[in-house]
Amino acid sequence: MKLIGKSGAVIVPLFLLLMFCFPPAVQASATSDALIKQAGNAMATGNLDKAEELFLQIPKPGPEGDDGEFVYSRMQVARLNFSLKKFDEARGNANEILKIYPGNIEAKNFLASIERAQKPEWKKFLEDCTRFLPTLLKGASMTLLLVFVTMLVSPVVGLLIALGKISRVRPFSSICWFIIWFFRGTPLLLQLFFIYYGLPAMGITLAPITAALIGLGINYSAYLAEIIRAGIESIDAGQTEAAKALGMTYSQTMRRVIVPQTYKRIIPPVANEFIALIKDTALVSTISMVELMRSADQMFNAYFNISVLVLAAIIYLVFTSAFTFVFEKIEYKVGKYERR
Secondary structure, eight states, X not given: OHHHHHHHHHHHHHHHHHHHHSOOHHHHXXXXXXXXXXXXXXXXXXXXXXXXXXXXXXXXXXXXXXSSHHHHHHHHHHHHHHHTTOHHHHHHHHHHHHHHOTTOHHHHHHHHXXXXXXXXXXXXXXXXXXXXXXXXXXXXXXXXXXXXXXXXXXXXXXHHHHHHHTOSOHHHHHHHHHHHHHHHHSOHHHHHHIIIIXXXXXXXXXXXXXXXXXXHXXXXXXXXXXXXXXXXXXXXXXXXXXXXXXXXXXXXXXXXXXXXXXXXXXXXXXXXXXXHHHHHGGGGGGGTOOOHHHHHHHHHHHHOOHHHHHHHHHHHHHHHHHHHHHHHHHHHHHTTTTOO
């Protein structure tokens, strides 16, 4: 008993001395956590100098490493210096991490961001074009596909709806009136949602591109139907009477006399609808279609780079300008004998 007591009297002070000289990693981790919390509070109150001082107090990891407090603290200081345009200090903070963790991806990407931030704006924009344009153009090709298919379908279906509305066959006229009333009176986005998400509840499941083409086709057919109907009714009634006097049937009168004159008058409003269609294709991104707008949105969320949105806007402007030019040429050509 005496031997144990004497040994304990020697071991306990020695153990306390070792604990003081070599504190355990748990204690260091607790201190680092406290410093990070204090630094976060300082940042929240706008005291950035104090936050930087507290972050830099977090020691380098020992042989056993740490829980990431060192990397986190130095990256926070690097970001603070970067926001203040102190690029050399920010680079030093990132390199301090790489000296201990040479493979740290976050620090490497941050150094690349510093190098990029110091480049001229025109050079950064050219690099963005090289990086983002291929994906944006791939999405733009889907946008053009939707536009061209809708442009082919909607005038034909719109003409049939317009003729049905002015028809004297009451049931047919009522059905066409309802189609125009419903699809012009509800948002295109709601129609796309119903076709893609609502029809599966009724046992009808469509692919995204099929749902997009049906939604755009019916919606624009309804709008064009009213434009075509107005164009038909703008033709002088005397021409219909003259056609009847020549023995033409109703269908012959429409096909040979009325409709050929109508399409010359409706080119400007139809051109406006098709230009609006280019922009409305962005709505199909809500039903999982990857077109121009969805491609831009995905890359912007990934890189948070405003150049993506600028490039998308330029592509949309190129499309609308090209369509405007084409329709102006068509309008000039078909109306050259009617200009005064």
